[in-house]
Amino acid sequence: MGVSDDQSKLASIIFSNLLRNHGEGILKASVYPLNPSHASIGDQKCYPSLDSLPEVPELVVVAVPASLAVSVVKDAARAGARAALVITGGFAEAGKKDLEQEMWAAAKKRGMRILGPNTIGLLDTSSGVDSLFLPATKKLETGREVVSLLKPFKGGVVVITQSGHLGEIVSEELAANGVGLRALVGTGNQLDVSVEDIIGYFADDYLTKVIAIYLEGIKNGRRFISAASAAARNKPVIVFKMGKTRAGALAALTHTASLVGDYEVYKAAFREAGVVEAESLQELVDYCVTFSFLHQRPGRRLLISTNAGGVGAVAADEAERDGLDIRSLSRETAKAVRSCLGKASFASTMTLSNPLDLTATVTTESFAKATEKALASPDFDMAVVLPTHQTPAIGADISEQMAESILRTSKPACVCVMGSAELAKMIHEDFLRRGIPSFPTPERAVRALAALSSYPVLRSGSRRPSAVSTSDRARFITGANGPLPPKMIERLLSEYDIPHPRSVLVGPDAGLAKPRGLRFPVACKLVSSDMLHKTEAGGVILEVPDSEGLAIVSRRLRQLATRLRIKFDGVLVQEMSSPGIELLLGSTRDKVFGPTIVLGAGGKYTELVRDYSLAIAPLSIDDARNLISNTKVGQLLSGYRGGPPVRILGLARIISRFSRILIENPSIEQIEVNPLIASEDGITAVDVRAVTRFP
């Protein structure tokens, strides 16, 4: 819709693309231009409206101004079209949400799906649907036409992008690296079809080998995890998330909320979905190249083979940072390698370790053979090969010889070709042509292999979180929005079987005698519906030894409330717990992903230490064990520096039960135990605060 003779208009460019694909037999569908003011476009009959078409269209591509687009979409829905691809911008992103909602209402009624609006659209190399409207060439001042866009070719990578431009760049870079595209999909405003939907579609598409995602944000976190984890089980899903810096949540109600930035929740979600995370756009491309070329799923034992010490050292450094295992060659392997080096004087004295530095004197043939022997050995799962072709001993056929050697081992390898002269470019391209991922820096080559070897681990750990439900367990939670009163907290802990010290709430008007059933020493906490953090204000007094002390302390807390001008709701008198390791266990409701769980170092230093681990709730006991082992405080629990060990299983059970609280109680917004004291004797939730927000 909107096609004209003006070839600079989006609709005209798209029509030309589709017509070309139709002519070449790629697009197996009829293409009709629509424009009420044209009778024909080139030699094609042009139609005035959707009604006038000889058949009901499957897909309507809309690239007319926003106000017009709405009526076109409405017409399309009425005409029975199955889908509309709305390129047009100027909707929600320009403050006109109403306009797109109107469009959506009409489509929903007829079951028509919408991709967009405000999107670069779709390029499907298999079906031939191509709505990309960027010009393929541009004119220089001299009049010469220069290629401005590298066209993708057919292949196995799907690029899903929330930025049209960056998606296009990724597709160009893949083409430049000899990697084919299955599809490029821009999500635009996600009025209907979302990233989650698109992942779901390509998860089951057998032509799709790798899914790459440029992500700015998502709407439904749990659906994203489900879709991504289902896809990741069959094929690598690689994601680059924009917006990594911390949201400065200064006004957060609990430590948990102020501790965790939005990005950290995304990171936890990626882990749970089993997707491979790229740290930059460059890495997204690097990983696509690697996963497209290499189908092995290696372990983490990396051989570094080189003929230059410096670059080998840089690679080893990166490998250690990435947690790869750069063990040395076994004696047998070293012997086999040495046998390849011939009788050169250096060969006999050379120490063979990892990096395997064959020095600048090694010849092309010996280098390739020695690398093959080492990689083929049982010592290694994969290799990074760093051939310095600038040395006199290495010939221009290094890529041919090395690639053949690598391929014979059937193990994955990446190479790094450095240099800016013509030969460097030729060798780089020759490696790519032979199916060996080639990068211009050692760090990128090593990181690509680290990603490759992380995928099997990630995939096996992926899980789909259960949905948020409502339970009868905590119907007793009522009242106004705000801090949950101590009595309800105590009942909540009992419901979820979370051990807590015995305590008695002494009301504001009660006497000051020893509360029944408690053992001295006790802790006294000021209770006020106006205050959440007691410690900072001096509202907690520990180690009160006897009744006399209790009387003094109660008076002091009442005076404190008066001074702070907050309501005095009484004093919570609690038995002192035996000392142990102080943890923080918290749960907050993330806007995108729903309930999350945080475990970390607790007590006074929580925010200073920032040692914590995060997961999407709920957690099984195994998930909880992982959560514990991901924190540094986990070391302490299993007996650190002479301290007594804590029963990890018991803690995991408590965390698992705790993780259901927000899942099952929509009215609880945040809950935090700090400290949760873990000792030889057991685990106790000493101080708990919760905030409600009733729907």
Added chain:
Amino acid sequence: MGVSDDQSKLASIIFSNLLRNHGEGILKASVYPLNPSHASIGDQKCYPSLDSLPEVPELVVVAVPASLAVSVVKDAARAGARAALVITGGFAEAGKKDLEQEMWAAAKKRGMRILGPNTIGLLDTSSGVDSLFLPATKKLETGREVVSLLKPFKGGVVVITQSGHLGEIVSEELAANGVGLRALVGTGNQLDVSVEDIIGYFADDYLTKVIAIYLEGIKNGRRFISAASAAARNKPVIVFKMGKTRAGALAALTHTASLVGDYEVYKAAFREAGVVEAESLQELVDYCVTFSFLHQRPGRRLLISTNAGGVGAVAADEAERDGLDIRSLSRETAKAVRSCLGKASFASTMTLSNPLDLTATVTTESFAKATEKALASPDFDMAVVLPTHQTPAIGADISEQMAESILRTSKPACVCVMGSAELAKMIHEDFLRRGIPSFPTPERAVRALAALSSYPVLRSGSRRPSAVSTSDRARFITGANGPLPPKMIERLLSEYDIPHPRSVLVGPDAGLAKPRGLRFPVACKLVSSDMLHKTEAGGVILEVPDSEGLAIVSRRLRQLATRLRIKFDGVLVQEMSSPGIELLLGSTRDKVFGPTIVLGAGGKYTELVRDYSLAIAPLSIDDARNLISNTKVGQLLSGYRGGPPVRILGLARIISRFSRILIENPSIEQIEVNPLIASEDGITAVDVRAVTRFP
């Protein structure tokens, strides 16, 4: 020496280079080939030995096998040559240290300097000395000659490298980016001339604009800091340090030693020298390009100007990570920018913030003008410009128009040109030609600007550490290597005026009465020359309330020593300190940099928290203040979450005095205070351990 007719031999290649440079008038010196078995090389007379030369050579280039090289160097020294450049390998790096020492002894005697051995040598574009022996072309199987090495051209960058290959790669990349080279120097084994010497030389060379260093390790850390800080005051010094991963110092004697990896000491040294640190080889090149093109020393306020939202967001993300200030446009600036956008429909409704996203509809001219207006405003110090040339609205002249706009502002800017088609390459190269650093990813462009703006700050903070000396202060420290006895520690603390609680050592055979002059409660510590860490073994008992308790505790500690089978040297009885924030203050002797100081979180969680800051000793009071503010625990000290503030100045004074201990006492190897308790009342070194190693 060693030149022959065989053009594949190193000496022959080097001779050809020198002869060519002589012919072209670059090398203003005579060049003589030496080889006893040739009468001539080409049309040049060949000399049998150094004695037969018509003049005394200034420089002898040695590229003959190691055994021969030694005698050549000896001859050269005897002949009165000023310097020898020894390319030859097979010395210390091959386990033959004797061989190179023999060479060195002969040279030293005659005052001849040696660069190398085992080095790529020197390429000096100004003097024409060029010992690079890598072939410029290589032959393909088809017989075609292909350029295998991009020759550097004359310019202002000095590359100092501890890996010949990586230095050569950096020089190629600089050439590819249009950046000229002043010199490339490979240090080789550093038998004589070291990285520090070379930095010192080029620091005073007015042709040198930027110094880039690839570093694997150095010998004399304090000389390195001095040379680098002197150079950094005049010109940017950029360093990429290989070997960043932690040395697993499991057997370290103090927490301080196990806390700090070698690389962290280097990092502290770089900070003190005021050098710019690159995180990768790629960054080393990126920073050289940026510092070569941009001579401004900007602040940290960054404008991000783009016509594509996604790439702007990625740049903003990186800018926040790098601590840059991406404030929004002021009202006046926004107005000025809007006036450039013409009457296009989008212009009136567009919200102008930072990133300044001018959207895909902006034209080349408006984009350049708007960027110019924004950057020229007082709001910003520098800009990253992200022009997406793929959109229909942008012409192939974007680089011309944008570069002119940028240059008119006289403020620094980097651009990012993405894409893999011909036009992308042309625009990228055009930007470089016009003196605007251009990078293929937004992250690299932003990081380059972050480095540019960090240089003035780094430079102003650079300092030269004083040398290690011996003081009379601590002559009393005598005895065997190992833990320093409590009495000597107490005296040492008194000498350096470091407050510590009163204590009495009760010998193994003394009675158990209350030690004179101490107030209860006291802490009791097992003293044993066999044990350094008391807490873990249960050797510290706190809060002993009275004499009766003291008797019990002393007995228990004696039993403990028996059980642990360690020597019982008595019990240290110490007054309890008032509670406060627990710090760790330590000092260790680094092999390269000498005494270092570590301040961090102390107590039980020291190694868990890993919150610490490191500096090269000694520290002035101002240095100590910086050290404090670089730790998270510094927040606690100035009153964190309601805690009382600590006098920072008092602490800084104590740290400054403490930092002299290892400087002035060569026999003390490590000393550590943990905890150093800081409270409102003052600062107390509660537990101190020190280890001696007598020279």
